[in-house]
Amino acid sequence: MSTGESPFEWTETGLRVRYAETDQMGIVYYANFLVWFEIGRTDFCRQHGFAYREMEQQDGLYIIVAEARCRYKAPARYDDEILVRTCLRGARKRVLVFGYEVYRQTDGQMLAEGETVHVITDRDGRPRALPDKYREMFLAGVKARSGLGG
Numbered sequence: 001m002s003t004g005e006s007p008f009e010w011t012e013t014g015l016r017v018r019y020a021e022t023d024q025m026g027i028v029y030y031a032n033f034l035v036w037f038e039i040g041r042t043d044f045c046r047q048h049g050f051a052y053r054e055m056e057q058q059d060g061l062y063i064i065v066a067e068a069r070c071r072y073k074a075p076a077r078y079d080d081e082i083l084v085r086t087c088l089r090g091a092r093k094r095v096l097v098f099g100y101e102v103y104r105q106t107d108g109q110m111l112a113e114g115e116t117v118h119v120i121t122d123r124d125g126r127p128r129a130l131p132d133k134y135r136e137m138f139l140a141g142v143k144a145r146s147g148l149g150g
Contacts, residue, residue: 008087008099013043017080028076033112034068037100040086041116044098049137061128063096063118070114074104081105088138094120094127096138 021032045052055061076082083103090097096118102111120130130138 008089010085010087010101011040011044011047013040013084013086014105015039015082015084017076017078017082019078022078026078028080030070030072033070033072033102033114036082036084036102037068037070037086037098037114037116040084040100041098044086044088048140050134055134059131060123061131062121062123064121064125065116066095066119067117068114069116070100070112072112073110076102076104076111082111089115091130091135091138093129096120096130 015036017028021028023029042052052063055063081104083105085101085103087099088096089099098116098118100112100114100116102113103109104111120128122128
């Protein structure tokens with residue numbers, strides 16, 4: 001459903017809109033798109049070799065949301081099958097930036113696009129550097145697509 005080539009590796013997560021996610025008019029309540037971004041981000045991490053929980057338990061590190069943006073393009077409705085596409089747009093020492101696209105699967109209509117910015121912290125909320133093992137997992141897809149090494 002992408003409109004063109006991108007240097008990013010996108011992961012895809014399929015969902016169906018539940019009744020509880022809609023308002024009285026049967027349209028998805030806007031904040032649910034942020035929940036879907038989180039689902040896509042969690043799947044992105046799993047597809048790149050780790051789960052948040054492992055990072056928390058093994059390294060005492062957390063990926064906290066510092067900023068979120070969502071641009072709505074078209075409404076999603078009850079029982080729509082949607083596709084959440086997620087990519088890593090940037091990875092710095094202490095910051096990760098994820099991008100998202102949400103599509104209705106039946107007609108390919110883009111419903112929303114957005115971005116979240118995350119800071120790596122310890123248990124006390126102090127910023128920390130992302131360990132190399134996680135950085136490499138995140139960047140593997142970007143390197144594979146772009147031909148970058150090391």
